[in-house]
Amino acid sequence: MEYSYPLLPEWSTAEMIDVVKFFEAIEQAYEKGIKREVMMAKYRRFKEIVPAQAEEKTLCRQFEQSSGYVAYRVIKEAKAHTDGTIIKMK
Incomplete structure (x- = not known):
């Protein structure tokens, strides 16, 4: 993974970490899968x-351009399921 995350300088360190x-x-949803409740x-x-x-x-667009992962698709998929579901993107 040789890309940077889009961050804003006005955020606190804790906000940047989050x-x-x-x-x-989002990466995990594409690579391994992630529990819906964790993603949400x-x-x-x-x-x-x-x-x-x-x-x-x-x-999210900046992240997609640098990583190729589409956050919108992951969130849409997570919202469409119930807790306990593993979100795994293809």
Whole structure:
């Protein structure tokens, strides 16, 4: 993995760590699979840090361009299932 995560300088160190954990969860959904409830917890925390949808789309687009992983697809899949489900993207 030779790419960087999209981060904003106005975030605190803790917020940056949580955003990185969210993007790592997206990676995990593609590479190994992740429990739905874990993914949704990371997403809820991400939304606390990035409440604006436009900003969320911009950050996720930047992540997709550098990594090839589509956060929107993972979140959509997670929302469509119930707890206990493993989210595994193809």
